[in-house]
Amino acid sequence: MPGEAFLDAAWWPLTALAEALEALAGAHGLAPATPVDSAAGDNPPADELLNDWLHWAAARCDLEAVPVQTPVRELRAFMLHGAPAIVRLDRGCERGFLALTGQRGGQPLFLTPPGQRLRIRCETVEALLIRELVEPLQPEIVRVLDAAGITPTRRARVSTAMVCERIGGEPVGGLTLLRLPPGAAFTRQARQAGLHLRLSQIVGLFVLLYGAELWSWQLIGGATINGRLDWGWLAAWALLAFTMLPGRLLAGWVESLFALDFGRLLKARLLAGALALPPDAVKRRGVGAMIGQVMEAQALEGMALAGTFGVLVGMIELGFAAWVLRLGAAPVLHTALLALFAALTILLGLHFHRRIMAWTRQRLGLTDYLVEAMIGHRTRLAQERPPRRDATEDALQASYFGTAQQMDSATLQFGSGLGLAWNLLGLAALAPALAGAAPPGASALAISLGGLMLAQRALGGIGGGLSNLSRARFAWREVATIFRAGLRPERPGLPVDPRAPKSAVQGPVLEVRGLRYRHEGASTPVLQGVDLAIAAGDRILIEGPSGGGKSTLANVLTGLRPAQQGLLLLDGLDPPTLGDSWHARITAAPQFHENHILSGTLAFNLLMGRQWPPSEADLAEAHEVCEELGLGDLLRRMPGGLHQRVGETGWQLSHGERSRVFLARALLQRAAVTILDESFASLDPATMDRCLDTALKRAETLVVIAHP
């Protein structure tokens, strides 16, 4: 279909964007929870607010809208794998969109306003999306093609190659991915990712593979025992064994796809949970325990999958083993023995589980101690009495080794002991049949031996799977709080542009009435009956004694801690109404010990409150602010300038330089209200004056917290 005809069918005007969202959500089984309603005034706003609006409207449909850019050369991959997505495509001066819903036969599918799926060639859509980038190149390309004498049949291909060469790295914007937020119910996400289908494919493939394996052994075994083994039987067996190879590869591939998708969903949820945890819950655990938690999060994924597959495959094998044993020389005894050993495996598994729990707890305690010892190494070297340190460490090690020994003996019982006992008792169970009046034939004996081996493999697999599940269960206990924290619903709030602080609402920009806040576990509130009214453009100094509650107030005002009582209004709107955009409109540079330079470039650290990647204008403004704060020399000394890597593994900034980066970061956020919590404490008087001048000049409304 040519470009314009395709647009006529698949194009959604801006005014129908709400319907496009709803239709896409419906088409992907994500029925909107609160449908956007263009008739009720939920119309999309001006261009600069569009991303905010999409985020808000998608959240109301229980989805997350993620604006992305892709280089021209990867546009095709986006169209084939990026669905569901909204693709911005204007027609002349009319603003509008395409609704990408999937792909069929290597070509993208678009949802049309009447609700049909339209398959379009990639080249057609690509040409429309990059036409503004290509048009200026056309005269030059035509000139080169003419000069090189390219034949008409090859012109289109050569022209495409030249375009790709010239603008392949140019970013294409206006693309918005729609997906379930990481906080959505995990089962819903798993279903959406098709994990249930993959799991049934895996089970089906394993059943087929084991069936084929048994059949191949039956062929060769039967032929050998009956003395009919010739090249024909051998060829049939080899062919069957050979055809199982692609099946095994396929099963491995589906298993790894399942593991990848499961791991991706789990990581996204844990990350969302870690960011949603209350600040105190994170702080109270300590660095060592947090590292232990991260280790357990990684173990959870690996152990849960290995355990589930181990038990699953073991159960399939056990089923086949029971069937084979029933055809053998001692069907009744072997079946009863198998049931007994299956029960024993579970019982010993429970015993092993207790040992694993005790050992993992000790191991994590040791990690916690080790991390704390490494962080406080210098303090301990300088101030702790060595015998005291040695005594603590000896006691910890002795306790750990004791638990590890108990766990080793449980592993031995569970692993080799059970297998050995099964083999001995399984062989002994053949004795009555062999000693009987009518001893079984060679083929029945061979079947029994095969069944015994298969059952040993199955019991070993189930045992291994159970021990992995035990580890996974412990890991789950460690990370469950983070996982559950991620379930909290996102607060989309109103689509308010953070860069549009001028409000039509008359009155204070920030108003606080009767605010009360008490820290968890504290007997008295640290903030009680706080009233505050800050007008746009105000410059306010908050002074108070150490421990008086200044930082707590800053945290409540910026939304990091929820007010327990009282009224908070920003431009006349309360926190639930503004949702997550509250942060964007009122920001704070936290106290030095609460602030952090993240591992990344200086620009990344400075422009965290802006879009990423940054525009040239953003970088220029960051440079300007740094110069004003006296960081110009530093920028010139750093080989990479604004793109120099900083943080734990990068350029080590001095105390004062870090303070000024924190200050620049808050000012560059261009919030309606900026709070600086003791941001000038570590600066010399001249630098402090300079920084204060910059803050006064740049912050629209400024609150400075300082000691008297």
Ligand SMILES: Nc1ncnc2c1ncn2[C@@H]1O[C@H](COP(=O)(O)OP(=O)(O)OP(=O)(O)O)[C@@H](O)[C@H]1O
């Ligand atoms: N997470 C917490 N749990 C319990 N109490 C806390 C917590 N955080 C702070 N506090 C207590 O609340 C009080 C106020 O702390 P806050 O940090 O707000 O004071 P501040 O005025 O900023 O002090 P400073 O000037 O020394 O930085 C202090 O007594 C502090 O010990």
